Amino acid sequence: MKEFTTYNSVEDLDSESKYLVHKAKEATVHSYAPYSKFCVGAAVILDDGTVVTGANQENAAYPLCMCAERVVLYACASQHPGKKVIKMAVVAHKKNHKELMPASSCGACRQVMQEFEHRQHKPMEVVMLSPGEKWIKCSSAQVLLPYGFDASSLE
Ligand SMILES: [Zn+2]
Numbered sequence: 001m002k003e004f005t006t007y008n009s010v011e012d013l014d015s016e017s018k019y020l021v022h023k024a025k026e027a028t029v030h031s032y033a034p035y036s037k038f039c040v041g042a043a044v045i046l047d048d049g050t051v052v053t054g055a056n057q058e059n060a061a062y063p064l065c066m067c068a069e070r071v072v073l074y075a076c077a078s079q080h081p082g083k084k085v086i087k088m089a090v091v092a093h094k095k096n097h098k099e100l101m102p103a104s105s106c107g108a109c110r111q112v113m114q115e116f117e118h119r120q121h122k123p124m125e126v127v128m129l130s131p132g133e134k135w136i137k138c139s140s141a142q143v144l145l146p147y148g149f150d151a152s153s154l155e
Contacts, residue, residue: 003143007135017127017137020045020089025100027053027068028093034058035065037095040103042068044076044124047084052076069109073116085116087125102131105144113141114148 007013010021020043027041033056040056054072058065069090076085092103105113105128117123123140130136138144 001139003139005137005139006130007137010135013127013135013137016045016087017089017125020051020087021091021127021135023051023053024068024089024091025093027055027072028091030055031068031095032057033095035060035062038092038101038103039095040068040090040092042072042088042090044072044085044088046076046080047086047122050080050083052080067106067109069105070112073112077116084120084122085124086122087127088113089127091129100129102129102133104128104130107145110141110145111148114145114150117141118150 010018023043024041027043028039031039033039035058041053043051043053045051052072052075054068054075056068057071090103090105092101093099113124117140123142126138126141126144128136
């Protein structure tokens with residue numbers, strides 16, 4: 001499988017990815033982004049077909065803000081323990097604008113995605129809109145964070 005596959009339009013994605021993009025967009029309704037006004041939604045599908053969504057949650061104490069990707073992953077670990085995350089889609093738009101904007105997952109989220117892959121012994125695909133306005137499907141979080149920090153670093 002290619003590490004990165006790009007698509008010119010959301011319509012070119014596979015149907016599961018398109019559905020997750022749709023669910024991620026829906027999830028932005030629950031963004032709490034009064035400061036950045038940058039609403040982010042994430043949707044994942046688990047190995048039993050369950051779809052879980054999350055949205056970014058900001059705080060007046062800025063460092064406490066939490067990205068949609070980590071919100072949804074921690075919700076999965078808490079509410080669906082033992083199930084594997086197969087794929088995640090992440091979308092963003094400015095508050096009160098419907099048009100999606102490019103949003104590439106931050107380094108912290110990539111680190112957490114990678115830990116999930118280690119935990120579940122299975123890669124998760126990640127779908128997002130790149131700054132080049134193309135949709136990207138990554139074959140795993142591993143490719144999003146080469147040489148990342150993991151448990152072996154602690155030995
Ligand atoms: Zn993040």
